[in-house]
Amino acid sequence: MSQTQTARLMDGVGLARRIVEETSGKATELARRVGVTPCLATVLVGEDPASVTYVRMKRARCAKAGIESRLVSLPAATATAELVETLQSLSQDAGVHGILLQHPVGPHIDERAAFEAIAPEKDVDGVTMSSFGAMSFGLPGFASCTPGGIMRLLDEYEVDLAGQHAVVVGRSAILGKPVGMLLLARDATVTYCHSRTTDLAAIVHEADIVVAAVGRPRLIRGEDVKPGAVVIDAGYNPGNVGDVDFDTARTRARLITPVPGGVGPMTIAVLLAQTVDAASIQLGLASR
């Protein structure tokens, strides 16, 4: 008899919806108490079609949640100094509670310098060194949205992390690296893999939890997955294709996130939640 198992899906759409509803309630309460609508400023450099789509999705979700969204569109040729000035002025604008600089910004811009121009208290996307450091040390601050969303999904499905081997494939500043730190903070045993890793498949095969975050379509295949593992696909390749070969991986995994409908909606939900939290803190209605 064939023993093909099918993983349970981790539903990012449903959980994101609940987080956005709760966030919307908090935004309404804030407006009622102090007459202020939480405001997220999104800075977009250039007109990369994928970025334009993501920014549109984020703004639509803000509107639904009662969050004001301010779009600052800059030409692709914008210099680092100009972008830094824009982010500094948004950082000083009392009407703006959260700032998101859409990544990537183009090769001629020093993206790190730009991120660092975001005031930590408005860094609702968790991209600054200050946010990364705070998160790594377990201090108050905002986590990067995708890592934050992944942790909420793992908690929703009651995945035990302590002592478990978590393999993170990818080491980007706002996804792979921080999700590894969050898993470590929960006592997982964390291995980072990346483009220079020798025998990726063998390491992934040892994982109780796999987080795929490299931007290589369907890199992680079913045969690489240890039977019973939890598979989180944080890839967002063109055409809504993840970093995991879903059809083969789901026959071995215990739990798996689909793309679309897994990590993506959670990223936006965490962004909105952190924007309202930032507003509450800035308005003196909550502490860090």
Ligand SMILES: Nc1nc(=O)c2c([nH]1)NC[C@@H]1CN(c3ccc(C(=O)N[C@@H](CCC(=O)O)C(=O)O)cc3)C=[N+]21
């Ligand atoms: N500073 C910065 N912060 C980010 O968080 C950030 C960024 N830059 N640059 C680009 C990536 C990508 N990203 C996604 C967000 C939502 C979906 C999402 O919701 N996707 C839907 C499908 C999308 C659709 O329906 O077309 C899903 O997976 O179900 C995907 C990708 C955030 N990013």
